[in-house]
Amino acid sequence: MARKYFRISEVISVCSVSEDFVRGLEHEKLITSITRKNEKVYSLDQVDRIRVAHSLIDELGVNLEGVEVALHMREQIVQMRRQMEELLNRFEARLRNDRRRQR
DSSP: OOOOEEEHHHHHHHHTOOHHHHHHHHHTTSSOOEEETTEEEEEHHHHHHHHHHHHHHHHHOOOHHHHHHHHHHHHHHHHHHHHHHHHHHHHHHHHHHHHHHHO
16 A cells, blocks of 8 residues: 655655755645644655656756746646546446447
8 A cells, every 4th residue: 555644754765855845845835744643744745746846946947936837737737637537437438328228
């Protein structure tokens, strides 16, 4: 089973970033943490946001404002993909039902 939450030390290791980088993203409200068992942790989607932010900044020279825009657009794309998947599933179910009725 995949882990759902990561401590900051794990995030730093997995994403190859510094604690200051993570804290900076959190300060800019580009990521959020939660507290579990009196410890600040990050969900898998937030770890992914940290990874993407680091790539944008480190490899492409994007500033924090650009990172914010890119992360927002990425979320919208993911949401649109889910909606398209749902519509496709409904359409396929309707086709199956129509074929059954025709028999």
